[in-house]
Amino acid sequence: MRTTINPLAELKSDTAEMITKSIKEWAEKEVMPYRHEIDDNFEMAERAMKKLFVDIGMQKLLVPESAGGAGLSFEELPPILYHSFSEIGKADAGIGFVLSALVASSASAIGSEVFDFMVDKLSSGFCRVSIVPPQFGNDDFRGFELAKAVEKGNKIRIKFYGRPLNSGFDADLFVVFCNYDGVSLAVLDGEEVERGEIVKTAGLNASRNCDVRIKAEVEKSRIIKGDAWKRLEIYLNLCLSSLCVGSAVDSCRIVGDWAEKRFIRGKPLKDNTVDAEVLGEVAKEAIEASMAAQFLAKSMLEDRSDDEIHTLSAITALKCSGAAFNVADRAMELMASQGYAREGLLEKQWRDAKSIAALLNQQHSLLELSERFFASKLWER
Structure with a gap:
């Protein structure tokens, strides 16, 4: 069973196609041969991350060409993020999760003084960015x-203790939500952060997290004021939504391949009426998630208010993360013990999707209650 999803016309892009092709080649060489063991061997995940972030250049999408980056504009970014993160999600959602934080943080800094500070890190070698929500x-x-x-005086003292969203243990930069002049983002060097022990997790193993303590004084130029935090969340939600689409599509592929090889009374399981219904529901949910993520990317190219896009992005991330988990969950039920086997890879998608859904639910719990109301208003356009 192959779930084919054609992109909206507004999201077709030669640059996106070129990047996606490179990501497919990266996945086939750096991830797919090791997927059954990559969660138990961080060195494998880190090697794959370095190839994706540095060699393919995903950490430098917004870095100016003069500094060795792609120098993409905001108008080019949404289609590229949808296509590239959908492809990454098919391979390893944990790696995509770490990259999501980096891309969203970079997008939030564009146009501010702090962007040059970030560019120095992003253009000088492998870099991880931790978001502290x-x-x-x-x-x-x-x-x-x-x-x-x-x-x-001329500096801002930042004080914090808690758990970042991602990569607290090994991040090179920390982007911290703080209460300076409303809600702002403070960007700290990793050396300015005290880190605890690695927190054990069940999913998203490429993100090594820990509790952190911050007592730092930074220049005012390293504070991003205004609506930067909204921009960060919008781009984070787009990346994670697209990532979950790829995860859901891969889960469909896994259960589809299994259903074609599984025979009951002389015919493939996929031809059994009840099982075919489940397979159809799984594919339908993956397609719906893809359309939601595409609609978000398309809306980001339109003349909509920041508040509207921000709300839509949060709803879309909830929808897509829930869909990725539901698809893997239904597929595991159908495959029974084989679905729960680490070697089958479905169990990995299940853990990663569940982890993303849990993290998003913590940040958007109120939106979950009003999802249907807001969605009905936004989708009318």
Whole structure:
């Protein structure tokens, strides 16, 4: 069973096609031969990340050409992110998760003084960026607590203790949600952050996370004010939505290949009426997730307000992460014990999709309650 999804006309791009081709070749060489063991061997995942981030250049999509990057504009970015992250999601959602944080953080800094600081890191070698979102605590911001930011002369003192979204243990840069002049983003060098022990996780193993403590003083030029945090979340949600689409499509492929080889009473399992219905539902959910992610990418190219796109992006990420988990979950039920075997690879997609869904649910729990209402308004256009 192959789930073929044709992109919207607005998302067709020669650059996206070229990058996607490189990612397919990367996946076939650096990931696919090792997928059954990559979660137990971080060196394999790191090697694959370096190839994707540096050699293919995914960490330098927004870096100016003068600094060795692709120098893409915001108008070019949404189609490229949809196609490339969908492809990465078929191979390893954990690697894509780490890259999502880097791309979203880079996008949030465009046009600010801090972008040059980030470009130096992104253009000089393999780089990981950790996002430090609001934490459970005082109700500073949407029911969460921001890092504390206090002016001290010409500098800003940042104070924080908690858990980043990703890569806290080995990130080179940290982008921290703080309460300076409303909601702002502070960008810190990894050396300015005190790190704890690695947190054990079940999924997204390419992201080595830990609790961190921050007591740092930074120049005001390393604070991004205004709506930068919204831009970060919009691009993060697009990357993760697309990543989950790829994960769902790969889960469809895995269960489809299994169904073609599984025979019951002399005919393939996929020809059994009940099983065919389940396979159809699985493919339908993957296609719906793809259309949602494409609609988000298309909407980012249109003249819509930041608030509207921000809300749509959060809903889309919830939809796509839920779909990726549901597809893998239904497929595992159908495949029974074979679906739960590490060697079958479906179990990996299940763990990674569940991890993304859990992380997004923490950040967007209120939106989950109003998903149908907001979605009905946004999809009317």
